[in-house]
Amino acid sequence: MGFMAGKRALIVGVASDRSIAAGIAEAFAREGAELAFTYQNEKLKSRVEKLAERLGQNKNLLFACDVSRDDEITGVFDNLSLSWQSLDILVHSVGYAPREQLAGSFIESITREGYKISHDISAYSLAALAKGALPMMEGNNGSILTLTYNAATQVVPNYNVMGLAKASLESCMRFLAADLGPKGIRVNAISAGAVKTLAAAGISGFRKMLGYAEKTSPLQRTVTIEEIGNTAAFLCSDLASGITGETTFVDAGVNIMGMSFDQ
Ligand code: NAD
Ligand code: 0WE
Secondary structure: OOOOOOOEEEEEOOOOOOOHHHHHHHHHHHOOOEEEEEEOOHHHHHHHHHHHHHOOOOOOOEEEOOOOOHHHHHHHHHHHHHHOOOOOEEEEOOOOOOHHHHOOOHHHHOOHHHHHHHHHHHHHHHHHHHHHHHHHHOOOOOEEEEEEOHHHOOOOOOOOHHHHHHHHHHHHHHHHHHHHHHHOOEEEEEEEOOOOOHHHOOOOOHHHHHHHHHHHOOOOOOOOHHHHHHHHHHHHOHHHOOOOOOEEEEOOOHHHOOOOOOO
């Protein structure tokens, strides 16, 4: 029996089979969890549907959810509660800034609108989803997980306003952990190393970033969505019952290095 048997999880953030959320879903399903999914818009629905099917999950537990819309967030939990009495796990794997924010000089690219959108979609959405999920999660050793990136605390060229949004997301994760701990809910983050997903497609210099990990990380390679998924499964299971408010790096060790050794 898997170590997540009997757990019910809602996964937000699948856009393709390469999504980090897809790696997480795969590990959760392997460990015996039951899954429900959201999709951002109709264009992405069929991809999420196919993943749910491949993982042997109930194809009816798919809900539209653009996280910038309160009515859609409310709708997810209203509909989910018709099928599930309670929810054990919420995975938040969402990040977005308008593309032009993610290129070139920080000071030249940042705008009030870019700041607003990136923080709304990438950081506030964790609090909004937690608020919506709380009535279903209270009192059953639940766990919430979000995905962050090291540029929250260390400057990465071109990541720009998303770095600020990830800093806000990590702080949100800690405030939620403090608030929800007494209700039995743990809240954690995985800080993932660079992975080639849709969110990475078209980002100038992304290949260089993967190369940096291969050159600099102690493990001399990048990480996979399977490795991130396995860590997510651990953190969201009772095996991690003593861990909350924590950011766990799954980055082949890149973040510990101050400078790379010569090759
Ligand atoms: P991805 O493109 O597969 O996933 C991003 C998801 O965000 C998509 O499913 C998309 O539908 C969703 N999304 C964007 N705007 C939304 C909105 N308004 N409403 C609802 N959903 C919305 O890319 P990914 O790399 O799997 O990203 C998942 C998370 O992992 C993000 O938080 C990202 O910042 C983080 N992360 C990614 C990397 C990387 O290198 N790929 C590294 C560290 C952290
Ligand atoms: O969090 C991310 C990606 C976030 C992201 C990606 C996009 C591309 C498409 C947010 N918004 C958008 N908007 C779009 O229009 N990562 C950690 C991956 C990533 O993105 C970078 C990176 C890394 C690593 C951008 C610049 C520099 C490094």
